[in-house]
Amino acid sequence: METIAISARAIRARLGNQEVLHGIDLMLPAGRWTSIIGPNGAGKSTLLKVLAGLMPHAGQLVLPGHPPGQMSARKKAQHLSWLGQNESGADDLTAYDVTMLGRLPHQPWLAPPGEADHAAVIEALRATQAWDWRDRTLGQLSGGERQRVLLARALAVQAEVLLMDEPLANLDPPHQVDWLLLVRDLVKQGKSVVSVLHEISLALHADEMVVMAAGRVMHHGPCNDPATHQAIEQVFENRIHIQRAGEQWISLPKIQY
Numbered sequence: 001m002e003t004i005a006i007s008a009r010a011i012r013a014r015l016g017n018q019e020v021l022h023g024i025d026l027m028l029p030a031g032r033w034t035s036i037i038g039p040n041g042a043g044k045s046t047l048l049k050v051l052a053g054l055m056p057h058a059g060q061l062v063l064p065g066h067p068p069g070q071m072s073a074r075k076k077a078q079h080l081s082w083l084g085q086n087e088s089g090a091d092d093l094t095a096y097d098v099t100m101l102g103r104l105p106h107q108p109w110l111a112p113p114g115e116a117d118h119a120a121v122i123e124a125l126r127a128t129q130a131w132d133w134r135d136r137t138l139g140q141l142s143g144g145e146r147q148r149v150l151l152a153r154a155l156a157v158q159a160e161v162l163l164m165d166e167p168l169a170n171l172d173p174p175h176q177v178d179w180l181l182l183v184r185d186l187v188k189q190g191k192s193v194v195s196v197l198h199e200i201s202l203a204l205h206a207d208e209m210v211v212m213a214a215g216r217v218m219h220h221g222p223c224n225d226p227a228t229h230q231a232i233e234q235v236f237e238n239r240i241h242i243q244r245a246g247e248q249w250i251s252l253p254k255i256q257y
């Protein structure tokens with residue numbers, strides 16, 4: 001039987017005075033990579049924030065093996081790692097110190113980082129090829145370089161579940177591919193990854209896809225399933241076409257000149 005990383009039942013969430021998630025039921029598999037896709041405003045970021053425990057919501061959220069209400073904030077922060085969309089702040093901190101923030105859930109209150117913390121930070125900065133800028137502040141980095149440091153921070157947590165909102169933002173094509181290989185490697189180690197992506201061709205490399213529109217899940221299925229491809233085309237108003245290119249599925253814009 002498939003093990004579950006996060007189970008969400010009847011999730012509703014509001015932003016301002018508007019309900020933006022309208023009753024979401026979702027079982028996210030453990031040890032797999034799930035992509036969440038959908039048009040602008042579909043509620044993808046809101047759903048990811050709810051899954052990360054960062055937003056008030058109605059409905060039930062369960063991390064199997066961790067009874068609700070019995071997991072301390074620290075344990076939860078060790079278990080779930082978060083990479084937000086367009087994260088700002090920390091401009092005066094060095095890339096090394098920003099990455100070390102990912103180790104906070106592991107460190108005793110006010111204790112300096114230990115050997116394991118430094119080892120995790122070094123490994124994460126090397127994995128995202130951000131090691132060379134370890135002594136530069138975030139404010140001195142380009143958008144893509146900065147994103148790779150934030151990704152290193154998320155990796156340094158060494159969490160079982162990684163939630164990433166638009167992790168490919170500002171990354172050039174080779175670093176997008178590196179991210180994809182990194183995720184595949186995490187999944188091979190048994191970690192669960194959930195990512196919100198706008199790059200449909202890359203999102204199709206995931207194991208499973210959640211297709212959202214207007215605050216609802218329209219489809220959840222394997223990335224190589226024709227029903228999933230049809231759902232993707234539909235939520236994007238049939239303005240894109242999913243097709244096979246060699247070993248991969250890719251999304252092409254439908255353009256009539």
Ligand SMILES: Nc1ncnc2c1ncn2[C@@H]1O[C@H](COP(=O)(O)OP(=O)(O)OP(=O)(O)O)[C@@H](O)[C@H]1O
Binds near residue numbers: 020039041042046047
């Ligand atoms: N402060 C707010 N008050 C009311 N509605 C909001 C607020 N912030 C966002 N929304 C609305 O909530 C809905 C869901 O937003 P969300 O950011 O989750 O969508 P998304 O699918 O991640 O979009 P995108 O692809 O554009 O990043 C959108 O319709 C958005 O306009």
